[in-house]
Amino acid sequence: MSHADNNKKMGRGTIGLLLVAPPVALVIGLILWPVALSVIDTLTVQTPEGPGLGLAHYIFFFTDGFSLRNLWLTIWVTAVCTVLLLGISLPIALYLRFSDGRYAGYVQTVALFPLFVPSILLAYALIRTLGPNGTVDTLLNAVGLPKIPSPYLTPWGPIIGLVWDNLPLTLLIVLAGLGNVSKASVEAARDVGAGRLQVLRHIILPRISGALMVAACFVILGLFSAFTLPWLLGPTVPEMMGPYMRRTIIDVDAPTQARTQAVVTFLICAVFAWFYVRSVARGRKEGAQ
Amino acid sequence: MNRREILKLSAAGAALGFMPRVAFANTSQIDIYITGDSNIINFWNNVIKPAYDSANPGYSLNVVSARNNIAPIVDRVLAALGTDTDPLVDLFDENDPNLPAGAIEKGLWVDFTKEGLNNYDTINPVTLETDFGLPYRGTQVVLAFDTTRLDPADAPKTWDELTAWIKANPGQFIHNRPDTGGSGGNFVRRAIHEANGRDPSMFRIDNYVAGESDEMLAKGFELLKDIGPHMYGGGQYTGDNMQSIQLLAQSVVTMAPVWSDMALDAVNKGVLPDTIGFAQLTDLAFAGGFADMTVPTNAGDVEATMRLCDLVLSPEIQTRIVTDIGAFPAIGWEHLPPDLAAKYSEMQPKTIPTFPGGPWVSAISDGWFRTVAPHVAR
Numbered sequence: 001m002s003h004a005d006n007n008k009k010m011g012r013g014t015i016g017l018l019l020v021a022p023p024v025a026l027v028i029g030l031i032l033w034p035v036a037l038s039v040i041d042t043l044t045v046q047t048p049e050g051p052g053l054g055l056a057h058y059i060f061f062f063t064d065g066f067s068l069r070n071l072w073l074t075i076w077v078t079a080v081c082t083v084l085l086l087g088i089s090l091p092i093a094l095y096l097r098f099s100d101g102r103y104a105g106y107v108q109t110v111a112l113f114p115l116f117v118p119s120i121l122l123a124y125a126l127i128r129t130l131g132p133n134g135t136v137d138t139l140l141n142a143v144g145l146p147k148i149p150s151p152y153l154t155p156w157g158p159i160i161g162l163v164w165d166n167l168p169l170t171l172l173i174v175l176a177g178l179g180n181v182s183k184a185s186v187e188a189a190r191d192v193g194a195g196r197l198q199v200l201r202h203i204i205l206p207r208i209s210g211a212l213m214v215a216a217c218f219v220i221l222g223l224f225s226a227f228t229l230p231w232l233l234g235p236t237v238p239e240m241m242g243p244y245m246r247r248t249i250i251d252v253d254a255p256t257q258a259r260t261q262a263v264v265t266f267l268i269c270a271v272f273a274w275f276y277v278r279s280v281a282r283g284r285k286e287g288a289q
Numbered sequence: 290m291n292r293r294e295i296l297k298l299s300a301a302g303a304a305l306g307f308m309p310r311v312a313f314a315n316t317s318q319i320d321i322y323i324t325g326d327s328n329i330i331n332f333w334n335n336v337i338k339p340a341y342d343s344a345n346p347g348y349s350l351n352v353v354s355a356r357n358n359i360a361p362i363v364d365r366v367l368a369a370l371g372t373d374t375d376p377l378v379d380l381f382d383e384n385d386p387n388l389p390a391g392a393i394e395k396g397l398w399v400d401f402t403k404e405g406l407n408n409y410d411t412i413n414p415v416t417l418e419t420d421f422g423l424p425y426r427g428t429q430v431v432l433a434f435d436t437t438r439l440d441p442a443d444a445p446k447t448w449d450e451l452t453a454w455i456k457a458n459p460g461q462f463i464h465n466r467p468d469t470g471g472s473g474g475n476f477v478r479r480a481i482h483e484a485n486g487r488d489p490s491m492f493r494i495d496n497y498v499a500g501e502s503d504e505m506l507a508k509g510f511e512l513l514k515d516i517g518p519h520m521y522g523g524g525q526y527t528g529d530n531m532q533s534i535q536l537l538a539q540s541v542v543t544m545a546p547v548w549s550d551m552a553l554d555a556v557n558k559g560v561l562p563d564t565i566g567f568a569q570l571t572d573l574a575f576a577g578g579f580a581d582m583t584v585p586t587n588a589g590d591v592e593a594t595m596r597l598c599d600l601v602l603s604p605e606i607q608t609r610i611v612t613d614i615g616a617f618p619a620i621g622w623e624h625l626p627p628d629l630a631a632k633y634s635e636m637q638p639k640t641i642p643t644f645p646g647g648p649w650v651s652a653i654s655d656g657w658f659r660t661v662a663p664h665v666a667r
Contacts, residue, residue: 066659127532132541153525232528236466237662251468251654 035266042260057260069238071264077155077230077240078223081162082216085170088163089215093174094204098183115168119161123232126161127152157233158240162223169222170215177211178204210279217276224269241265317348319593322355322362324383325580328554328614329426330354333382336609341600348593359384366585367397379588380597383580386421393421399584404595408602411620415641422581425601426550426610427617429569429577429641430475433537433552434544436566444568448483451570452512454544456519461543463521463533466662468654470530475576476546477657478644481509487573494645497652506656513661526662534561546575553615553633569639576644579619 045054061067092111096104114122129135130151137147151157181204189203227242234240239247241261249258319341323330330352338350355362359381366376367389386398398421401409406423416424432451434444438461445451455462465473485491485505496502517524521542527533533545534555555561569575582601584594600606607618608625611633622630 066663124535127535128539131539132536133539153522153527231469232532234528236526237658239658247468247654247658251651253648253651254655 038259039263041256042263057256061260061264070241070244073155073238074224074241077159078220080159081223082219084163085166085219086212086216089167089171089174093171093178096175097178111171112168114164119165119228122161122165123229126233130160152233153235155235158230161229161233162226165229166219166222170219173215173218174208174211177208181207210283213279214276217272220272221269224265317590317593318351319348319379319590319597320351320353320377322353322359322378322381324355324359329382332614336613337601337606340606341597344600345593345596363389366587367392370395370397370587375589376585376587378585379590379594381583384583386419386583397585399586399591406595406599408599408620411602411624413619413621416579416619422583423598424579424581424619427577427579427619428548428550429617430472430546430575431549432544432568433547434566434568435537435540436564438543441566444566447570447572448479452516455516458543459519460521462545463527463536463542464546465527465529465533467657469528472530472533472546472548473526477513477653479575480512481506482573482642484508484512489642492645492649494647497648503652503656506652510656510660517661537561537565549617550615557615574640574642577641578643
């Protein structure tokens with residue numbers, strides 16, 4: 001390698017670093033630094049001798065039945081939504097990947113449609129359709145069937161809304177993962193006599209487990225901080241962490257409590273973010289080999 | 290369209306925003322800062338501005354939205370007080386002249402009693418709270434109900450009749466959470482008034498004391514816990530003012546507390562059928578309030594702004610306030626067309642109790658969520 005080549009490489013490296021510097025600086029200045037200040041604030045306790053370090057705010061959160069019920073509801077809704085989302089998007093993705101039929105395009109359009117609907121519109125539309133005396137009730141009534149027990153203002157309201165809202169993202173990630181599964185390998189398995197379920201279990205699922213993991217992480221991170229749908233469709237109490245944090249800071253006017261709730265939420269999300277980063281890193285390593 | 294074209298267009302759009310000042314440099318501009326929603330902004334742009342601009346050649350209203358962000362603008366005007374700098378604000382459409390503290394003493398606000406406004410004497414006295422604010426539109430929480438299921442003659446007139454009706458008609462009443470909108474919030478506050486001798490003067494902005502005030506609130510929460518299981522879904526509460534109106538429109542419930550202006554607007558737009566009736570409690574009304582216009586004494590042209598204030602209080606504009614945005618007029622109904630007064634007679638405010646904000650808001654929200662809301666039989 002000549003000297004000039006080396007210089008060129010060095011130059012490129014510097015330009016690369018300069019290019020990533022603004023976003024890194026933004027992340028540090030506008031996100032990490034305020035987050036650090038907030039975390040320090042939640043660990044600060046006012047004592048007669050002045051501010052000191054202490055866990056009082058966290059002890060309050062974890063001994064307060066009201067807060068724990070809210071956290072528990074958030075975890076429960078997130079878990080149910082994630083299972084439903086993976087369960088719904090996997091069959092659709094399989095159909096889109098392996099079908100040559102002319103309906104595949106339409107199915108994909110319909111499945112991606114929620115991407116373009118703002119969640120506040122979705123919330124009011126769901127009240128009109130699935131809400132009490134909504135469209136579904138009217139249709140059922142017309143054919144002499146009883147009304148449905150409305151999911152509106154129960155935990156099932158936000159679950160239905162959030163599943164609808166997050167379906168396109170999950171579907172796209174699972175679909176991308178299915179790109180790794182060659183049709184040839186599926187046909188080979190069929191040739192040696194594998195049934196549909198066996199193909200799914202032994203050929204497809206092992207190849208897309210990474211994609212499913214990434215999809216689950218993305219969905220969980222989004223669901224945990226969901227606000228609009230739980231706020232408009234969910235029960236008053238227990239409330240999910242998004243509406244709870246907003247109410248605590250704006251209405252109850254207790255910013256430190258709200259920050260404590262945010263840090264607890266963040267730590268739970270961080271576990272899944274770590275899973276995500278790890279699986280992406282693993283994917284890159286495999287790709288490099 | 291490629292990205293470059295979009296950039297060009299948006300740059301042109303941004304430049305357009307600065308144009309009126311240049312184009313009408315010889316026209317005096319009256320700057321109005323609006324705190325209200327888009328319905329209020331539209332009202333100023335589409336009703337008041339044309340009327341003012343045509344009656345005052347050489348003057349033009351500039352309507353600016355300052356949603357949720359009025360405090361820094363008031364601070365800017367206060368900072369300019371006593372200097373030669375024009376604060377570029379002539380009028381705030383909805384502003385508490387008591388804020389920031391001491392502004393009145395420093396002479397920031399125009400005293401409307403001394404400005405000789407032609408229409409000042411027509412103002413309904415119950416709406417006047419201060420000499421430094423000019424009420425021009427009001428709203429109050431009222432009970433809205435489905436007249437096909439409840440004869441207006443049988444509509445509850447007192448708190449006791451209301452709670453008796455709620456218990457006799459389980460699942461037919463709903464209100465929204467007190468943190469998500471004033472219609473539910475003022476229903477909760479009415480219960481607190483009820484439990485404390487129906488005396489609104491017991492609650493002031495400066496007399497909240499942790500502990501003893503919380504006990505006063507707790508007495509109100511007990512009343513609400515008692516009726517909670519008889520409300521919709523055994524004690525479910527909607528997420529905002531509009532949802533209660535929607536449930537009323539879908540015939541899910543028979544009655545809900547609503548903001549008078551939102552409900553009238555909903556009736557005008559056909560969201561609510563015209564079979565919806567309204568009632569107000571007569572032993573003590575639900576809380577409400579009037580939007581006060583304030584004018585800084587250092588405004589560029591106080592005289593032209595006073596002509597605007599007179600115009601807003603004129604019977605013509607006050608009529609439009611009722612018909613277009615469903616708000617209460619600030620002037621007495623006797624100054625308005627008789628057929629209009631008759632149509633809205635049930636909603637005419639006789640008294641408008643108020644409930645202070647500040648620390649009371651957080652105490653009520655936190656207390657209600659922790660004691661009343663979990664009390665649900667599911």
